[in-house]
Amino acid sequence: MDKDKSKISILIVPHTQKVKRISIPNWFPKAALGILSVIIISLVLYIKISLNYQSNLIEEANQKIALISNLEEENRNKEQKLISLEAENRQLLKKTEEVEVKLNEIDKLQRRLEKLAGIDSPSRGGVIDRNIEMDVSTPSEEMSIVSEVLSDKKLELEIFIEDVEAQFEYLETVPDLIPTSGRITSKYGNRRDPFTRRIQFHQGIDIAGSSGTSINAAAKGTVIFAGRNGGYGRTVIIDHGNGYKTLYAHNREILVKKGDMVEKGQLIAKMGSSGRSTGVHLHFEIHKNNKTIDPLSLINN
Numbered sequence: 001m002d003k004d005k006s007k008i009s010i011l012i013v014p015h016t017q018k019v020k021r022i023s024i025p026n027w028f029p030k031a032a033l034g035i036l037s038v039i040i041i042s043l044v045l046y047i048k049i050s051l052n053y054q055s056n057l058i059e060e061a062n063q064k065i066a067l068i069s070n071l072e073e074e075n076r077n078k079e080q081k082l083i084s085l086e087a088e089n090r091q092l093l094k095k096t097e098e099v100e101v102k103l104n105e106i107d108k109l110q111r112r113l114e115k116l117a118g119i120d121s122p123s124r125g126g127v128i129d130r131n132i133e134m135d136v137s138t139p140s141e142e143m144s145i146v147s148e149v150l151s152d153k154k155l156e157l158e159i160f161i162e163d164v165e166a167q168f169e170y171l172e173t174v175p176d177l178i179p180t181s182g183r184i185t186s187k188y189g190n191r192r193d194p195f196t197r198r199i200q201f202h203q204g205i206d207i208a209g210s211s212g213t214s215i216n217a218a219a220k221g222t223v224i225f226a227g228r229n230g231g232y233g234r235t236v237i238i239d240h241g242n243g244y245k246t247l248y249a250h251n252r253e254i255l256v257k258k259g260d261m262v263e264k265g266q267l268i269a270k271m272g273s274s275g276r277s278t279g280v281h282l283h284f285e286i287h288k289n290n291k292t293i294d295p296l297s298l299i300n301n
């Protein structure tokens with residue numbers, strides 16, 4: 001060290017030349033050390049920061065990878081859902097088509113029943129024609145069309161059932177049931193009278209059988225006469241409504257009385273030969289609007 005406290009002298013002693021002396025200020029080593037420390041600290045800080053930054057980047061990347069794999073998982077789930085939805089749609093479509101087939105079957109059946117029951121107002125629709133191209137793209141659209149058709153059909157069937165019931169009600173009052181069993185011995189129309197031998201109009205048909213054979217109402221109705229009636233003997237007359245009346249004559253016994261309601265086929269009398277009769281038989285007349293008609297025109301139907 002030199003005497004001068006503010007300076008440091010460094011002596012360079014080469015082997016061949018004169019000693020050289022370099023003087024540097026006293027603060028220099030401290031300053032150099034300080035600068036070096038600052039540099040080192042900066043470097044360490046820099047490394048730390050950049051390491052931090054890199055680890056952040058890695059973490060971010062990891063998060064992104066996790067997100068992607070989540071998305072992929074979601075996608076797979078969605079695909080699976082789509083597949084099951086498609087399967088459901090196919091099933092729905094199949095069901096819809098089955099319903100359509102059933103509807104068409106019901107419609108055919110209905111038309112046949114209408115013919116059978118003699119209903120004049122045939123069904124107005126409510127059927128899906130597969131030949132008509134339906135402008136639908138999804139099974140649910142088709143399903144909604146089918147359900148609309150179904151509700152139309154339900155309404156139509158309700159009306160149809162009412163029609164059928166009314167028709168049955170009407171048919172119950174049409175005297176088309178043969179009232180007894182036996183042999184038809186005399187038809188409706190001109191014939192030679194068995195007593196006078198003169199040509200006379202026979203107002204009904206004669207059905208011969210054994211005494212006591214059941215006589216049944218030819219249709220539903222109300223008994224308007226039950227008793228003796230001159231040449232007709234023990235007679236029953238039934239009013240069926242709709243202009244129809246029936247008459248049952250020559251009975252041995254009468255089993256109903258005036259005012260009784262009778263069902264079609266109900267037992268009303270026993271066959272006999274009362275009144276002006278040549279033998280045991282039923283004389284049966286049908287009146288339509290107070291004129292006799294040929295009973296066979298209704299019964300043979």
Ligand SMILES: [Zn+2]
Nearest residue numbers: 204205206283
């Ligand atoms: Zn007769």
